Amino acid sequence: MKKILKTYRTFCPDLLTLATLLVCPVVIFLMNMALVSEIGYLSLIFASVWMLYIDYFGDYFAYNGVLAKDYEYGMLRCSLQAKDLLKIGAVTDQVRRLIQFTLSIVPTMLLVMSTGKENNLRIIFMSLSLIFGMYAANTASLLLLRKVITYNIYFSLGCFIVTVLGCAVAFLVGFLSYYLRIINPAVPLFVSLFISLHITRFMVKAMQNNYYRSFKEAD
Amino acid sequence: MKTQTVISCKNIEKNYKDFNLKIESLDFPKGFATALIGENGAGKTTLLNMIAGINLDHKGEITYFDKYSESDRESNPVVKNSIGYTGTGTYFLPHWNMKQAKEVQSLLFDDFDENKYDSLLKDLAVGNGNVFEKNKKISNLSDGTRTKLMLAGVLSRKTNLLLLDEPASPLDPLMRETLCTMIRDYIASNEGENSVIYSTHNIADMENVTDYAVIIENGTVVEHGFVEDLKEKYVYVKGEKSCEEVAKKYLFDMTSNSFGFEGLCLSDNLDKLAGLDITTEVPTLTQLSVGIMRANTRLSYSK
């Protein structure tokens, strides 16, 4: 366990962990306390989209470039332990990501439920769908953004991708399912769970594959 | 003199767009410091990367410590754990800070001694002990400091082979002396079980620590041997202008001016220069290397 924590903290700066798991959820909760009476369940969308932006922003300081075609992995190629370390790093990073979405959405969900204006069961379904849906959208965006090393391209392209994916999730979950009630709320939940599982596996695999690729030279 | 082999290369081949690395057979002696000498792009870094196991894209076989094959190296951690590699490209991930660099090394290598690492950095005058130093980004450090970090890292582990790619290039003259001392100390410890292989352009700076030289030109090994043997095999000739035409046939890399000429020559060919107005001296490693590096081209030319 100690090794797992140490590996996580080596790849991900403590400041980033603190920001995503503590500071931002708290800030979001405080903001929603003020907003929930005005915007109701939309504060859930607000919370999840916020976290989406914060995470892609923060990842620049943790795993930026790990999926780039010519990423060298330097010293990590000098030890057979590296492939295990990378796997642990990737998995713990994803776990933290899931936790951060949970921490930002659940308090807001309780806030919305406490207003009494909405159907609590449907709010819970929507919240869970948002947690996994946004998590999946975030991971998907990182699959592309972790290939980008240039500062400018990362932030501008990232902004675009995150917005598109965030809106897509918000549209499906919030609008079509919750508001218009066209789609049964169980559907987004299971779809997002399914995608989350597979995209997590995909991300971890991608990082390991890039590591193996670094042993071969691009001619 | 009987020597054991630490690294043995057989039928190494790697094809690039503009040149090919081809080494039929090359053995590095155990317990000594070997210098890989050659021009930029001659193939030194590629060879070192292959030996370090960082580049798997090649044909041929490398044998480690006379018993492990390359596939052993990929499955048995003992091989890579016994090797300390420092490189020229991205070694530390760019956004890491000094603290992360140290943590990664302790995670990657079980025998990494953190205290030794700290004290080595202190001896090498890296940082001033300030607590905020830990957060200094690697990419903000100078090349020389980064090299010191890499060296401190490999010397804080229990290894039997150091593979150093251009370790002297980013260092100032004083630090180069320290590097030579570090290499000598490393070889002197562990009763002849430790070896060092390094590539260098700064031949003169490393001459006093080099035991064995491998000279690579255009992807092939053009000469190799113990430095003392090479200094007997070749002789540096200086002569008067009048003898230049005769001497030209037997000298590699001849330079001439209005006063005379000088160049490297095989000791065996000295009798062919008998009677000429020449002086001979034992060549320095630099003279040997420069002369031999151009030898290939010259010989095929004059023939």
Place this chain on the structure above:
Amino acid sequence: MKILMNSGVPIYQQIADNFRSEILEGKFEQGEYLPSIRGLAKELRISVITTIKAYELLAQEGLVTAVQGKGYYVNAQDGEMLKEQHTRKVEAALTEAIRFARIAKMSDKELQEMLTTLLSFEEE
């Protein structure tokens, strides 16, 4: 031991000469090992191969014997070799003295008288 890096005399030669003198002067016991090749290289700040070459030279002259994995130990020096070396030294010194005598325009007789006087001082 002082090693001159740029004197024109190869370093291994200087090392060999130094140890040869010490061995013939009896500074080493029979069977005593010379400093390890790597330790010596470290001390003198030279390459290991240079120290090996120096020791191999002494081994060829029969002054030391190499033992795989242990180093080089000093052979028994018989009195004959010691005597021969010192006799050669005397000859060299005397030749030098004669040269100076010639420069100073001393006669053979004056030179011999000087030698006798010096020898008598020794006895006192």
